[in-house]
Amino acid sequence: MSVSHGILSLLEERPQHGYGLREQFEAATGGTWPLNVGQVYTTLGRLERDGMVEPDGATDAHGRNAYRITDDGRAQLGRWYAEPIARDGSAREELVAKVALAVANPAVDARRVIHVQRAETMRAMQVLTQRKRVASQAGDVAQRLVLDSQLFHAEAEVRWLDHCIAQIPEAPTMPTEGTT
Amino acid sequence: MTDSILDLRAVTREHGTGDALVQALRGVDLQLAPGELVAVMGPSGSGKSTLLNIAGGLDAPTSGSVRLAGTEIVGMSATALAALRRTSVGYVFQDYNLVPTLSAVENVALPLELDGVGWRDARRQGLEALDRIGLLEVADRFPDEMSGGQRQRVAIARALVGPRQLVLADEPTGALDTTTGEFVLTQLRDACDAGAAALLVTHEARYAAWADRIVYLQDGLELATQGAV
Numbered sequence: 001m002s003v004s005h006g007i008l009s010l011l012e013e014r015p016q017h018g019y020g021l022r023e024q025f026e027a028a029t030g031g032t033w034p035l036n037v038g039q040v041y042t043t044l045g046r047l048e049r050d051g052m053v054e055p056d057g058a059t060d061a062h063g064r065n066a067y068r069i070t071d072d073g074r075a076q077l078g079r080w081y082a083e084p085i086a087r088d089g090s091a092r093e094e095l096v097a098k099v100a101l102a103v104a105n106p107a108v109d110a111r112r113v114i115h116v117q118r119a120e121t122m123r124a125m126q127v128l129t130q131r132k133r134v135a136s137q138a139g140d141v142a143q144r145l146v147l148d149s150q151l152f153h154a155e156a157e158v159r160w161l162d163h164c165i166a167q168i169p170e171a172p173t174m175p176t177e178g179t180t
Numbered sequence: 181m182t183d184s185i186l187d188l189r190a191v192t193r194e195h196g197t198g199d200a201l202v203q204a205l206r207g208v209d210l211q212l213a214p215g216e217l218v219a220v221m222g223p224s225g226s227g228k229s230t231l232l233n234i235a236g237g238l239d240a241p242t243s244g245s246v247r248l249a250g251t252e253i254v255g256m257s258a259t260a261l262a263a264l265r266r267t268s269v270g271y272v273f274q275d276y277n278l279v280p281t282l283s284a285v286e287n288v289a290l291p292l293e294l295d296g297v298g299w300r301d302a303r304r305q306g307l308e309a310l311d312r313i314g315l316l317e318v319a320d321r322f323p324d325e326m327s328g329g330q331r332q333r334v335a336i337a338r339a340l341v342g343p344r345q346l347v348l349a350d351e352p353t354g355a356l357d358t359t360t361g362e363f364v365l366t367q368l369r370d371a372c373d374a375g376a377a378a379l380l381v382t383h384e385a386r387y388a389a390w391a392d393r394i395v396y397l398q399d400g401l402e403l404a405t406q407g408a409v
Contacts, residue, residue: 121385122406125389154385
């Protein structure tokens with residue numbers, strides 16, 4: 001992420017100008033990802049260069065240009081929502097923003113976004129648990145505690161994702177995936 | 181999968197009728213092979229415990245097939261089912277379910293004695309089972325003289341004593357602290373690595389992460405399976 005993905009998600013709902021996008025972005029992410037309007041317009045400029053957004057042609061009372069999402073932008077946004085976030089240092093803030101944006105966007109199946117992420121986090125926990133078992137068998141307490149720390153963080157993430165699923169209204173249909 | 185210890189196909193379970201109809205399971209498939217530890221997760225009411233009860237023959241499905249140790253148990257007589265359960269599957273519950281008037285080794289040996297094994301031989305096998313998990317020192321203690329973790333580990337030893345190779349565990353770590361809960365999972369994992377199979381219902385991700393596969397249920401449907409890593 002992805003300020004650009006946040007902006008694409010907001011533009012998928014309706015065309016907007018940069019000031020409105022900044023306000024909506026901060027509202028949608030609960031203030032966890034503050035933006036200044038300069039970042040928004042810089043990002044819009046890059047997105048326009050890359051063909052993800054285009055001027056809507058309309059201006060508001062202050063003469064500000066609105067932007068709308070293009071088909072390429074929608075495709076890019078679809079890929080972002082379909083794939084889990086890699087678990088690196090910046091993952092958690094991006095995850096919070098992504099879930100909040102998904103919930104705020106009626107075009108996105110937020111439950112599916114969460115389930116994809118939940119599966120990825122569980123996979124990471126399986127790997128960490130296997131490594132912890134090896135560390136335990138080798139008597140490496142320090143390594144085990146480091147892995148425990150990562151496991152506790154991942155566990156908290158799963159608990160939060162489960163909480164999110166419980167709080168989001170049921171989607172009309174839920175696809176079954178990856179069944180054995 | 182022909183060598184499954186447990187093989188559920190298109191299992192449904194309904195309670196009530198008409199407006200009061202509840203579909204606890206809506207067509208679940210699940211196979212468990214020797215050596216596998218499979219965790220079942222999902223929110224309350226998703227059908228986790230119903231699935232476990234049907235897998236062990238404690239509840240009957242409304243439709244579908246349940247093969248336990250190669251034998252179809254749907255439609256089986258109560259007597260035959262009880263005999264198959266006794267020799268094929270062990271249960272572990274959150275509240276341990278040890279017999280309070282029997283010592284640890286007597287609890288572990290109990291299923292063998294019910295199968296007709298002489299008490300001396302049953303006690304010897306019970307002691308060997310406790311020795312394998314490092315709990316020989318509690319062999320002659322009664323359940324109320326053991327810690328919660330020791331009780332649960334004795335319960336798992338009882339579930340796997342004799343010829344049984346399948347453990348069905350319903351929230352076995354629910355009453356335990358994190359460290360003790362991990363002892364319990366280590367024991368289950370070791371048993372599976374030695375050739376047993378276990379189906380673990382848990383709502384805690386840290387314990388599910390010990391599994392080879394994680395099945396996620398929602399509203400009686402298998403929503404996703406996180407496979408081996």
